[in-house]
Amino acid sequence: MARKSGSHGEITGPRILAAAERLIARKGFAAVTMREIAREVGVQAGALYLYIPDKQTLLFDLMRRHMEELLAAWEAEPKGETPLEQLEAFARFHIRFHLARPDATFISYMELRNLEPENFARIEALRKRYEDILEGILKEGSAAGVFRVPDTKLATMALIAMLTGVNTWYREGGRLSRERVERIYWNMVRRAVKG
């Protein structure tokens, strides 16, 4: 039987997270109130508290969802066989995934300091899992003599920072297509680590 719509029935987790994401990306976590988020969802603040205990939980949920989607999307990505093919897949995937989610990406980097210690540790563990994917590719390629990387940990951090940086300047409809940006960045990544 279909569920009846009503003032509470209309609030859903995804709608709350979407509203919170927009507001936090625009104004910053510290400046956003639960009341504003409720207004953005279109409900009373009291109704919001039935779904989300507090702002900290909301921030943690946003960042965890972002990281879990990132890891799941990479799992689903066609990756190729060789370390070189995998590195290309990773570089292009990283740019594509983050350009499609500017608000979530922005929050993930900007609001880390606002996570409480236990939440911070859980997000850091998810980030570490993602970094380990790239480091694994670099290690495999180094062992095979395809890459020459004196420190795979540093190269991992360097390449992720470089690739995520696209989000700070890329504008849709600007002079370069996403495909062209992916290609140019992949070329720099490849040359930075090649053996």
Added chain:
Amino acid sequence: MARKSGSHGEITGPRILAAAERLIARKGFAAVTMREIAREVGVQAGALYLYIPDKQTLLFDLMRRHMEELLAAWEAEPKGETPLEQLEAFARFHIRFHLARPDATFISYMELRNLEPENFARIEALRKRYEDILEGILKEGSAAGVFRVPDTKLATMALIAMLTGVNTWYREGGRLSRERVERIYWNMVRRAVKG
């Protein structure tokens, strides 16, 4: 004649900026009040307003000072002659300058969205001047056939993001010295653009 010390005489621009920088880096611009900054300086809020009209001016002053120091420090840096020597000087300088100023660097990236439009435009113009230095080196090296860079603008953004990223993970007393980090990053930069 020596100036007498007193409750007002003891507030100076640099002390206010230093206190504001510490607080804003730790808590975020939106969460910090002029009252807290006054407490950190050790004066009444009223005394602070004699020196700084508002929080926006404080944020702008911090970001402008950071960019002006960056540009002045690069001017004073020994740069070498060839594009390759200049690129090495730039890569090492960028890492060294920003690692020495973690709070100012953090604020410069995190709080851009909190600048009012006119202030934002002025900071952007200073950032552009800095980016133009690196792009100039890449263009010169490309023209000389030393570098192979299909898009000097993109390479500039990619390299600056990579180099600034060191600030997000480097810890003093960790497994790598600054010199070793500089060397490894310079190597990746060189290989990413070499002809």
